[in-house]
Amino acid sequence: MEEEFDVIIVGSGAGGAPVAHTLVNAGKTVLILEKGPLFLPQYQDDKGLSDFKRDELFATGSEKRITLSGVSNQGSSYYSSHVEPDLNDEPHIYQSADGTDKATLEGYTAQVVGGGTQLYGAVSLRFTETDFRLGSFNRDRTDILNDPNDDIRREAPDWPIGYNDLEPYYTKTEKLIGINGTRANQKKFFSADNYQTPYSPNPISRYVEVGMDALSLPRYRTPLAVITQDHAPSGRKVETDLSEPAKTGLVNRYGDPMGYKSNTWVALLSPIKDKDNFEIRCNCVVTHIENQASRISRVFYRDPCGDQKTVRGKIVVIACSAIESVRLLMLAARENADFAARINPNDLLGRYFLTHCFGGAETEMPDRFDKSVSLDSDWATDAFATEEFIRSKGLWAGGAVYNNTSDQALPISLARTHGSQDIDTIWEAFVADTAKTGSELLAFLDRDFGTRLSVSFMANQVPLRTNRIELHPTVVDKWNRPSAYIIKDWHPHDIYLMDTLAEQCKNILAFGGDNGIGNYPVEGFGAVYMASNARARIANHILGGARFGFSPDDSVLDVNCRAWGFDNLYLTDGSFMPTSGSANPTHTIQANAFRVADKILEVI
Amino acid sequence: MKPISVKKESQYVFNHCAKYLARDNSDIRHNFGQFTDNDPAARICESWRFPIIDSYSDGIDFETSYAFNTVTFIYPDFDRSVENVAVIGSFANLYEPMSLTRVENSCYFALSLLIPKGQVHTYQFLVDGVLKLDPINPQTVTLDNGKTWSRFFTEFCTVPLSFERWEMVLLDRLTDHILPFHTESGENFLDRYYENLDRAAKNAQFAHAYRLDQSVGVVNFIDKLLARSERHFLDDYHTCLDLTNSILRGRSVAEIAAMPKAMFVDIYAEMASGSVNGWDYTRYSNPRFFLQLLRRHTFTGAFAHPKYGGNSAASAWAFLEERYKSKVTGETLFDWGRVIEKPLGFAPNYHG
Numbered sequence A: 001m002e003e004e005f006d007v008i009i010v011g012s013g014a015g016g017a018p019v020a021h022t023l024v025n026a027g028k029t030v031l032i033l034e035k036g037p038l039f040l041p042q043y044q045d046d047k048g049l050s051d052f053k054r055d056e057l058f059a060t061g062s063e064k065r066i067t068l069s070g071v072s073n074q075g076s077s078y079y080s081s082h083v084e085p086d087l088n089d090e091p092h093i094y095q096s097a098d099g100t101d102k103a104t105l106e107g108y109t110a111q112v113v114g115g116g117t118q119l120y121g122a123v124s125l126r127f128t129e130t131d132f133r134l135g136s137f138n139r140d141r142t143d144i145l146n147d148p149n150d151d152i153r154r155e156a157p158d159w160p161i162g163y164n165d166l167e168p169y170y171t172k173t174e175k176l177i178g179i180n181g182t183r184a185n186q187k188k189f190f191s192a193d194n195y196q197t198p199y200s201p202n203p204i205s206r207y208v209e210v211g212m213d214a215l216s217l218p219r220y221r222t223p224l225a226v227i228t229q230d231h232a233p234s235g236r237k238v239e240t241d242l243s244e245p246a247k248t249g250l251v252n253r254y255g256d257p258m259g260y261k262s263n264t265w266v267a268l269l270s271p272i273k274d275k276d277n278f279e280i281r282c283n284c285v286v287t288h289i290e291n292q293a294s295r296i297s298r299v300f301y302r303d304p305c306g307d308q309k310t311v312r313g314k315i316v317v318i319a320c321s322a323i324e325s326v327r328l329l330m331l332a333a334r335e336n337a338d339f340a341a342r343i344n345p346n347d348l349l350g351r352y353f354l355t356h357c358f359g360g361a362e363t364e365m366p367d368r369f370d371k372s373v374s375l376d377s378d379w380a381t382d383a384f385a386t387e388e389f390i391r392s393k394g395l396w397a398g399g400a401v402y403n404n405t406s407d408q409a410l411p412i413s414l415a416r417t418h419g420s421q422d423i424d425t426i427w428e429a430f431v432a433d434t435a436k437t438g439s440e441l442l443a444f445l446d447r448d449f450g451t452r453l454s455v456s457f458m459a460n461q462v463p464l465r466t467n468r469i470e471l472h473p474t475v476v477d478k479w480n481r482p483s484a485y486i487i488k489d490w491h492p493h494d495i496y497l498m499d500t501l502a503e504q505c506k507n508i509l510a511f512g513g514d515n516g517i518g519n520y521p522v523e524g525f526g527a528v529y530m531a532s533n534a535r536a537r538i539a540n541h542i543l544g545g546a547r548f549g550f551s552p553d554d555s556v557l558d559v560n561c562r563a564w565g566f567d568n569l570y571l572t573d574g575s576f577m578p579t580s581g582s583a584n585p586t587h588t589i590q591a592n593a594f595r596v597a598d599k600i601l602e603v604i
Numbered sequence B: 001m002k003p004i005s006v007k008k009e010s011q012y013v014f015n016h017c018a019k020y021l022a023r024d025n026s027d028i029r030h031n032f033g034q035f036t037d038n039d040p041a042a043r044i045c046e047s048w049r050f051p052i053i054d055s056y057s058d059g060i061d062f063e064t065s066y067a068f069n070t071v072t073f074i075y076p077d078f079d080r081s082v083e084n085v086a087v088i089g090s091f092a093n094l095y096e097p098m099s100l101t102r103v104e105n106s107c108y109f110a111l112s113l114l115i116p117k118g119q120v121h122t123y124q125f126l127v128d129g130v131l132k133l134d135p136i137n138p139q140t141v142t143l144d145n146g147k148t149w150s151r152f153f154t155e156f157c158t159v160p161l162s163f164e165r166w167e168m169v170l171l172d173r174l175t176d177h178i179l180p181f182h183t184e185s186g187e188n189f190l191d192r193y194y195e196n197l198d199r200a201a202k203n204a205q206f207a208h209a210y211r212l213d214q215s216v217g218v219v220n221f222i223d224k225l226l227a228r229s230e231r232h233f234l235d236d237y238h239t240c241l242d243l244t245n246s247i248l249r250g251r252s253v254a255e256i257a258a259m260p261k262a263m264f265v266d267i268y269a270e271m272a273s274g275s276v277n278g279w280d281y282t283r284y285s286n287p288r289f290f291l292q293l294l295r296r297h298t299f300t301g302a303f304a305h306p307k308y309g310g311n312s313a314a315s316a317w318a319f320l321e322e323r324y325k326s327k328v329t330g331e332t333l334f335d336w337g338r339v340i341e342k343p344l345g346f347a348p349n350y351h352g
């Protein structure tokens, strides 16, 4: 007899863990199948060690080279984190601007229990009320700039739920995950304030305070999924003789050996880990799902040795992060025409793939500070997400703006990201800048170490049917399954929006650097579309491709994130999003997953 | 004496094996020049991670535990054809075999041992009575008797593994030219720092502090990197150091260590321009590529965690700590020790 569970969840990250947490506590039998390893924080290890380390070489490891044939960047170097997949074994391929295919590390979060929430910067903003109804907001407008084909009014969708439907789940997430921040000055309705008290800001963020105040931008402490106080729901403690112990500078792209960062393992899965009705099988990759008419009947996976196993679930929840979830469904559809007809009757699967418009401004400030004593961000503002601002600039949607404190906080990260921000091109500028040697290298450190400050924006990207995930025709992964193929580009309005918001970020630094006068020189500002690999860039925000909607004609999933053509198949990672929101997505993915879990409880 | 074996959960073995070893596809995807194509290691990912070298703790005294690594040997048996696996190695007297156990009926045999930091060992597996090299770990050495053994080294190792003595001297001059420590303030700092360390050497806080004959140990870092995770660059170094050596010797009669700094300034600039007077381009076509590689390795080696063999006694971190101070309070603006484990740093609760 094959094992059967009430619910099988594929993936233990932001989308998977809230479902497990809810259903296990409701007494259902739940199995999580997770491709990555289970790396415990120190406090859960009987010898007090963690597989995560405060070690800069864990974020970007030793050099490897793309050896895949059929890609034009064969031979290029890459440096992956210890919990990212190996690019040669599990490639993502994208179509680059020169028409060739390239392999990229973009489009993966992290493959470990907790998924992307192990490595994330933990910026945990809510979306705004407008983000949920960009269709109605834009439908009758005549003032949208840089949209020559009127794509926005045609394509912008409303979500089938509104802010108010998600609000209780935002509140729940803030409580159960463990998030610090402040509520005042956020332009969103809160039914409760569950934030922990934030740490003191890093002193370098004073410039951002000054800049935001000079420009009358209401500011609040960036909500971060890092506990600053004991956290009862997950049983985590912060006691130590070090003040503000979570501040290390090793935040973004690092797992936290102490478990202060609220990844989904420590926050949601640890509290249920010892229950009899819960099991998690790690190092087990799901390779295939099979259906009998409208029910997913079996889930196929490989165990840690690569041996094939199968299990059954009354309900199957897929949460592999959007690209991989879409790929899993496409692979199943390729094997079976009935599956294909059910999951993709309108050729919408994989389409409307999304990330964020992102970018910002960065410069060297007049003074030096210890940036290694920091979390990822200190101040945020909603001023550029208001309908008033959006209209005033002829934009279709807005974005969040916040400062980064931990980037380039440590010596190796300063050098490897010098002149290049993304994971495909790190080290390139520093190694090529051969003049930086001896006293010139010292001058570089004197100028840049502890002095650089950046302000970023994270904004809605125009959803386009042509931005899509497919299966690559030739490249396969280490299980001989076709790789994901990422085909996307930026819309002209995206570029306009990015320029507009980069300008606002620049202003914050220009006013912040000289006490509110506004003339402080800002060296760098811009956005992702300018990068040579702009089409690959995803900022780890992997969204859409199986959007939810009002009817099978406009979407892959129904309002409860159930696939229209199936009775028992749900998607709860970032793939459900029809628009990408004016903020980092994880908080919303988690809140929605909690919501979907409640819907599943109604039918199981 | 046999080393102490350490109990590790099966989960630990799966966590550190599945991603790298389990697969269907047998393409040669992991050969960047360090293997022959028929080497099985060319088909698996990051084979250099084996045996697994990890932190050790007895769960009680983290500072005394810090002198050891946990070394986990893995023998994969994907077709389940093996009965018994043991390891023999230079870490046990008389090469007494120590058994690996099959982990939960899986394809993996494993054994974890406590091995002091700073050591190099040779070993082989006894697989159903037959001696075999480790089928995963690409590190091997051929001993004086002509026999080849598998090799591993633990953290903070300073035994030269990749370079000859003369290569290290030359590399020291080249890396010195890249780093800021050859400036007046850098040299001043290092002299003072190491002198203090010498005095403090006996107290446990500096158990792993020593001065290498290179400024901050970068040459040692590169030596270890090329022995393990970036072995595919070993030939680049051998060739380019040889070429550089003969060029410099053609330019001066002095020993490399005694050559004036200006000679390194010149050859560095020539490499940067891609056109080096006297370079044999048939042997290595792109000296600028080598220089760029050297820049990444040098900077990384100087500022990476000292367990990798550079940044000895955290001297490069300490240099930044001293150099950058608040104008107002005089406090450092790089308080690295706050979050780094003892005895290197003074984090109260992080164990490394």
Ligand SMILES: Cc1cc2nc3c(=O)[nH]c(=O)nc-3n(C[C@H](O)[C@H](O)[C@H](O)COP(=O)(O)OP(=O)(O)OC[C@H]3O[C@@H](n4cnc5c(N)ncnc54)[C@H](O)[C@@H]3O)c2cc1C
Pocket: A010, A011, A012, A013, A014, A015, A016, A033, A034, A035, A036, A108, A109, A110, A111, A112, A113, A114, A115, A116, A117, A119, A120, A121, A122, A123, A124, A252, A253, A254, A284, A285, A286, A287, A319, A320, A321, A322, A324, A328, A539, A540, A541, A542, A572, A573, A574, A575, A584, A585, A586, A587, A589
């Ligand atoms: C460096 C970094 C910084 C970030 N910073 C932020 C931030 O500050 N704020 C923010 O909101 N977001 C941030 N993110 C993004 C955030 O991590 C993601 O939005 C979030 O984790 C996505 O949730 P998900 O459920 O879609 O996927 P994930 O959380 O990635 O979970 C997917 C899980 O599925 C597993 N999986 C995949 N395929 C399979 C398979 N076939 N079988 C079994 N398991 C599988 C994966 O191993 C993974 O554990 C960051 C990400 C990174 C990498």
